[in-house]
Amino acid sequence: MRPPKPADPRRSALMAKVRQRGTAAELAVAAVLRAAGHAYRLNVRALPGSPDFANRTKKWAVFVHGCFWHRHPGCARTTTPKTNAAFWQAKFEANQRRDAAAVQSLRDAGFTVVIVWECETENAASLRAKLQRSLKRVA
Ligand SMILES: [Zn+2]
Structure with a gap:
């Protein structure tokens, strides 16, 4: 999926809040987890950062x-994006701060945390290998 290139940052900020669920990337991860026999819940709001x-x-x-x-x-x-660079910079930094805080809270609570990047979901074999490696300890 390509990143959006909207003209109006306020509109794109709004759109960013409407998180897409069930994207191709998420479906690919779900398939690997299921095949490996990992039971899971989706979009767990009770946990920091609402893990997918x-x-x-x-x-x-x-x-x-x-x-x-x-x-x-x-x-x-x-x-x-070249237009509204300051806006984007602030937005990205806020995202990264939020992500880091969520990972830290989860790790502090004893969780194994795996970040799967969207681009990593396009190769099923390497996605499988990554998840296997990362979740070995908890299987
Ligand atoms: Zn990437």
């Missing part, structure tokens, strides 16, 4: 992050 997938008993959480909004380091999709 989590198992509170086994203490793991998986976030599926869009590369653009969540700033995947070194990723070609992590572009910055």
Whole structure:
């Protein structure tokens, strides 16, 4: 999925709040978790950052992050719009701060936290390998 290129930052900020659910990336992760026999709940609001997938008993959480909004380091999709650059910078920084705080809170609570970037979901084999590796401890 390509990042949106809206002209009006206020409108795009509004749209960013309407989080898409059931995106292709999330479906790919769900398929791998199911195939590996991991039980999970979706969009767990009771946990910091509302992880996309989590198992509170086994203490793991998986976030599926869009590369653009969540700033995947070194990723070609992590572009910055040239217009309203200050607005975007502030927005991205706020996202990153929120993400980091959620991960920290979960880890402090003993959770294994996995960040899956959107671009990583396009290769099923490597996605499977990553999730297997990351969730080995909690399986
Ligand atoms: Zn990426």
